[in-house]
Amino acid sequence: MAVTFPSLAFFEALQREMRAERERFSRLGFFDTTFGVRVLAEGGGRPMAEFVLAFEVFDCVGTRDGLGGAEPDFVLEGPLAAWREMLDTIHALGAADTAHSLNTLTHFGEGLRVRYDDPDGHDKLYRFAESIQEFIDLSARIDFTYPDGSRPPARREPIRRMEA
Amino acid sequence: MSYLSTIDFAEDDAFVDRFHRAMRGDLDLSWMQAGTEPVPCHPQNEWRGLTLRDLDVGSYGFTDMPELIRENRSFAPRGAVLPAGLPDLQADVNRKSEVWAYNVEGYYEEAMTRQWNATTDIPWAELQHTELPEDIGKAYAQLLTFLTEVEMIATDVPAKWMGRLNADFFEVKNFIATQAMDEARHAEVFRKRALSTGFGLGRASGHNECNLKFLRDADSFAEASLTLHLQAEGMVLTLFRFSEYIAPTEGDKKLFRLVMQDEARHVGYGMQHLKWVIDHFPEKRELIHRHLDEAENFVFGAGYATEVMEPFIILAGKGLGPENIRQGVRITAAFQLKQAEEYFERLAKCGLPERRERSRLSKFVEMNRQMVTSL
Numbered sequence: 001m002a003v004t005f006p007s008l009a010f011f012e013a014l015q016r017e018m019r020a021e022r023e024r025f026s027r028l029g030f031f032d033t034t035f036g037v038r039v040l041a042e043g044g045g046r047p048m049a050e051f052v053l054a055f056e057v058f059d060c061v062g063t064r065d066g067l068g069g070a071e072p073d074f075v076l077e078g079p080l081a082a083w084r085e086m087l088d089t090i091h092a093l094g095a096a097d098t099a100h101s102l103n104t105l106t107h108f109g110e111g112l113r114v115r116y117d118d119p120d121g122h123d124k125l126y127r128f129a130e131s132i133q134e135f136i137d138l139s140a141r142i143d144f145t146y147p148d149g150s151r152p153p154a155r156r157e158p159i160r161r162m163e164a
Numbered sequence: 165m166s167y168l169s170t171i172d173f174a175e176d177d178a179f180v181d182r183f184h185r186a187m188r189g190d191l192d193l194s195w196m197q198a199g200t201e202p203v204p205c206h207p208q209n210e211w212r213g214l215t216l217r218d219l220d221v222g223s224y225g226f227t228d229m230p231e232l233i234r235e236n237r238s239f240a241p242r243g244a245v246l247p248a249g250l251p252d253l254q255a256d257v258n259r260k261s262e263v264w265a266y267n268v269e270g271y272y273e274e275a276m277t278r279q280w281n282a283t284t285d286i287p288w289a290e291l292q293h294t295e296l297p298e299d300i301g302k303a304y305a306q307l308l309t310f311l312t313e314v315e316m317i318a319t320d321v322p323a324k325w326m327g328r329l330n331a332d333f334f335e336v337k338n339f340i341a342t343q344a345m346d347e348a349r350h351a352e353v354f355r356k357r358a359l360s361t362g363f364g365l366g367r368a369s370g371h372n373e374c375n376l377k378f379l380r381d382a383d384s385f386a387e388a389s390l391t392l393h394l395q396a397e398g399m400v401l402t403l404f405r406f407s408e409y410i411a412p413t414e415g416d417k418k419l420f421r422l423v424m425q426d427e428a429r430h431v432g433y434g435m436q437h438l439k440w441v442i443d444h445f446p447e448k449r450e451l452i453h454r455h456l457d458e459a460e461n462f463v464f465g466a467g468y469a470t471e472v473m474e475p476f477i478i479l480a481g482k483g484l485g486p487e488n489i490r491q492g493v494r495i496t497a498a499f500q501l502k503q504a505e506e507y508f509e510r511l512a513k514c515g516l517p518e519r520r521e522r523s524r525l526s527k528f529v530e531m532n533r534q535m536v537t538s539l
Contacts, residue, residue, distance in 0.1 A: 096414075
């Protein structure tokens with residue numbers, strides 16, 4: 001059954017996919033960070049959904065709705081359209097292409113922005129860059145819809161990173 | 165062979181006699197009475213395994229290590245009994261504040277689990293089928309030449325200091341050993357990628373190498389760490405992220421994500437070391453500023469040298485046409501601004517918020533900000 005993006009169910013599905021790839025994430029190494037995801041409504045920039053994702057050792061140990069009370073290392077923030085463009089690409093190609101890697105989208109804040117208070121926390125986005133990218137790329141395997149009921153495009157190519 | 169034993173063991177009657185007795189079964193066993201502390205050590209997190217933090221117990225731990233290491237002058241592991249006759253290795257660095265960083269043991273464990281292989285983890289076969297246009301290919305090969313130069317010195321600096329640190333700084337020595345390996349792998353991957361573009365290597369950079377020599381020839385480990393880990397690698401981390409942003413293929417993007425992970429870890433150590441120094445020895449603040457004054461002069465000359473900056477402009481603008489160049493200049497200027505901003509942010513977090521005002525780089529930041537606005 002399809003889950004919706006953005007929703008807690010979507011990130012719980014990613015968490016399950018990560019656990020199914022435990023060996024691969026173990027090879028990528030310790031992955032210790034807690035970060036936030038903020039999806040903004042189009043136009044006004046009002047947050048329409050916020051989530052906290054916690055990672056420890058080789059696992060996603062927690063997902064929860066809302067950022068209240070959390071002290072994330074950084075928050076990935078952007079309008080639904082920017083998230084959708086990234087997820088559509090991943091779904092179609094099996095992994096992000098050159099224009100839609102998280103670093104590329106956040107580097108100048110053109111697609112998504114990185115919010116942080118502590119530069120040490122901010123640098124964790126880069127200390128764990130490959131783990132975070134591969135975690136997000138797992139969305140290629142998830143059956144999901146957007147709030148308007150539409151779906152990401154069907155896969156054009158086999159999933160690259162995970163099944164190579 | 166300048167160091168000679170004071171004993172000729174084969175001719176030493178006491179030594180030879182002891183050897184014969186042991187071989188006849190008459191064991192000495194005095195080492196079994198070492199009297200060292202028996203301590204329980206268990207993994208706090210079984211998934212993580214037994215970490216160096218789990219060994220921070222009793223006389224073996226690092227939390228209670230004194231600022232001055234007066235007793236151990238040898239290779240003896242911290243916590244072992246030090247018998248008479250151990251050699252004095254004359255370590256250059258015997259003060260904890262010269263090397264220590266909050267969470268250094270954590271950075272070591274992270275480094276050990278996040279190692280990767282430049283030969284097998286990059287999709288070389290995929291990259292082999294990617295042909296780059298001549299202007300992009302030459303600019304990329306020049307960027308990779310510069311990065312190889314940088315990573316070679318970044319390998320040499322931790323390797324140079326590793327054997328000069330007192331053996332009691334076990335966690336730091338191990339961390340900088342992983343750094344030397346990381347940097348060697350970076351030099352390897354950049355050289356491999358430069359040659360695999362089909363354009364070969366580009367030109368070495370005099371300005372860049374003067375900066376690298378400054379890093380290598382630091383008078384103390386603390387100076388070397390300040391300029392290597394925090395300043396240079398901090399700026400290189402932003403550069404790697406920018407390089408990922410402008411990388412022409414997905415394989416190149418992966419390459420830069422892997423190197424940025426290592427670089428960010430080294431920056432983390434540098435930040436936590438500087439915080440440690442400022443927290444424990446605030447009187448060193450002025451010395452740090454003076455070292456940064458000169459380091460920033462070098463880094464400005466290296467980072468903005470023609471053969472370093474122009475490849476960025478071409479890669480960011482995706483070509484040599486006038487519009488490409490205009491776009492490339494705009495993006496490169498924004499990158500340079502970001503690089504300086506993040507440098508000042510890190511220093512402020514470590515306890516040097518005044519650096520932004522004192523630094524001559526601030527003038528450049530303002531100049532660059534005006535230029536970005538006008539473009």
